[in-house]
Amino acid sequence: MIANGLAVEDIRASLGADSLGYISQEGMVEATKQPREILCTACFSGTYPTPLPEADKLGKAVLEAPGSTVPSSKDTTTIETEPQTPATQENSA
Numbered sequence: 001m002i003a004n005g006l007a008v009e010d011i012r013a014s015l016g017a018d019s020l021g022y023i024s025q026e027g028m029v030e031a032t033k034q035p036r037e038i039l040c041t042a043c044f045s046g047t048y049p050t051p052l053p054e055a056d057k058l059g060k061a062v063l064e065a066p067g068s069t070v071p072s073s074k075d076t077t078t079i080e081t082e083p084q085t086p087a088t089q090e091n092s093a
Contacts, residue, residue, distance in 0.1 A: 003011055012020035025044050029036050042048040052058065 040049055
């Protein structure tokens with residue numbers, strides 16, 4: 001996520017690193033010592049091993065039930081929980 005829209009030098013500076021470089025896709029595959037055919041490189045190549053759904057079927061909404069709604073910041077629903085005592089706070093940390 002850090003790389004979105006930033007140049008390599010900007011990413012390097014943001015990380016506080018002395019240098020930053022990227023391994024090539026071929027170098028990455030070679031480093032696994034596995035045949036390319038058994039690796040999924042879709043995140044890097046854009047070539048997916050299975051067909052992707054239509055664009056309108058992609059995104060976070062695909063995980064939500066049809067007709068469901070996402071609570072808004074105006075939602076006043078509260079969830080009742082047991083009061084936390086110092087002992088339970090330590091156990092839940």
